[in-house]
Amino acid sequence: METDVDVAPGPDGRHVRTDAELIAGARQAPECFATVFDRHYGRIYAYAARRLGRDLAEDVASETFTVAFSRIGGYDTARPDAAPWLYGIASNLIARHGRAESRRYRALARLAPEEAVNGHDDAVAGRLDAATQRGRLAAALARLSGGERDALLLVAWAGLSQLEVAAALDVAAGTVRSRLHRARQEMRTALGEGDL
Template identity: 30%
Template sequence: MNCPNQPSDDSLTVKHSLIHPAVFINLYDHYAPGVYRYAFLRVGGDLADEVVVRSFLKAFRQRRLFSSRSISFQAWIYGIASRVISSYPHAEAKRFRTMSQELGTTALYSLGSRERDAFLLMTWGRLPLSEAAQALGMSTERLERRLDRTLQRITNRIPGSVR
């Protein structure tokens, strides 16, 4: 566990990559599989690789802006990936329609984009609450409230669910 004032390994890697860009590949190697899984679930296999490439390319180009004091690298890269995914609204909508048909519910498809991002970062992205909040640029408390409302809406839309 890192001390609050001690930079993380990821932070040091980002800082080192400013001088030696090739070390950024270590962050890619570590986080790309999870970002791919998250992208695959949201937009499907046809676009998941592209989302990963675009996300890491954007992170690489903006690495001077990264500050581990305000956000972890994991939260930062998933936040970037969420924004990249939002540039494929038709692919994501098609994916959610297909999943809704398979599951027999429109719950996920019916959520607003911010609600869906919050829910999916925690479930499919497997981010802890604090990092999902960082990725979305909101406080942990605000995200908790948003997730409570989201889970209520999903539960209310699932046929046969206990209310």
């Protein structure tokens, strides 16, 4: 999903306001924040749903924007795109549900691959392989520290760059690189690839 954070003209030739401009405007006119919400809610919800399941995702996504709105005074308007900031808030909220997330990954890891029925050999084999891999990856995700899991999933599921992850988690870029390295090693081990 794309966001409209470019300073280039929009399709109608008018200037499309960046998230930073909208947040700055929301300090005086709170309704400006609605556009930031509209741009990013779907992505934040999808990220939370992948990590916690749909039951908690709506609460986390809504609370993300409530917290963000309460902190607009401290937003760094030198950053035109608010996505990393919002993912950082969402990651902190997801951490509060750490047990639920770990239970989710352990449950996924325990799911037995579906038994073959009626002989669709290649299709069934592909589904069994995918289910097995999913279980291994879920178990590996459950073993990661919260920081490693956040870094990996912000890159893999939210599509953030390492620098954006550093901004989202308010850590140094080197810390993100270290966390990603450890997380990727764990994923490789889970898939039986070792130290490739």
